[in-house]
Amino acid sequence: MKTKLALVVVMLGVIAALLGACAQSANAIPATKRTITMTAVEPKGGVVVAQEAFPKDALPAGGGYLLKAPDKDGRWEVSAYRWDPNQVIVNQGDEVTLEILGINGAEHPSVIEGYNVTFNVKRGQVSKVTFKADKAGVFKINCGSHQPSMVGELIVLPR
Numbered sequence: 192m193k194t195k196l197a198l199v200v201v202m203l204g205v206i207a208a209l210l211g212a213c214a215q216s217a218n219a220i221p222a223t224k225r226t227i228t229m230t231a232v233e234p235k236g237g238v239v240v241a242q243e244a245f246p247k248d249a250l251p252a253g254g255g256y257l258l259k260a261p262d263k264d265g266r267w268e269v270s271a272y273r274w275d276p277n278q279v280i281v282n283q284g285d286e287v288t289l290e291i292l293g294i295n296g297a298e299h300p301s302v303i304e305g306y307n308v309t310f311n312v313k314r315g316q317v318s319k320v321t322f323k324a325d326k327a328g329v330f331k332i333n334c335g336s337h338q339p340s341m342v343g344e345l346i347v348l349p350r
């Protein structure tokens with residue numbers, strides 16, 4: 192009886208190991224070169240006070256949010272600086288190039304935290320940012336001039 196039980200336990204172990212090996216090979220996406228295009232943008236909205244009152248509360252400080260008081264015609268505007276896309280998802284081991292075009296804002300001095308990759312995006316120019324995504328995790332893509340809105344995420348999926 193004990194021998195039979197031991198045999199069943201061993202067989203279950205073998206099956207589990209085989210299933211594990213299959214799952215691993217199915218998930219083994221080879222590391223690739225990735226080029227991801229992004230933009231630095233500033234979506235904007237506006238309206239006249241006759242239609243919508245100017246908001247009473249200030250927006251969070253940091254340069255990322257702009258709230259312009261009504262002009263002589265009563266029009267007020269709101270905008271935010273953003274990365275588009277705001278999340279970049281790659282696999283660990285990928286050779287990543289971000290090609291980032293500056294559309295709004297004169298410049299965006301930035302860092303990918305945790306990777307210590309620094310770059311500056313200027314209006315009308317494409318900044319190429321190349322690095323190997325060797326660390327898994329979530330890392331902030333942080334513009335020093337436009338907080339808190341211009342914080343993206345580099346998501347590196349583990350192998």
Ligand SMILES: [Cu+2]
Nearest residue numbers: 299334337341
């Ligand atoms: Cu910026």
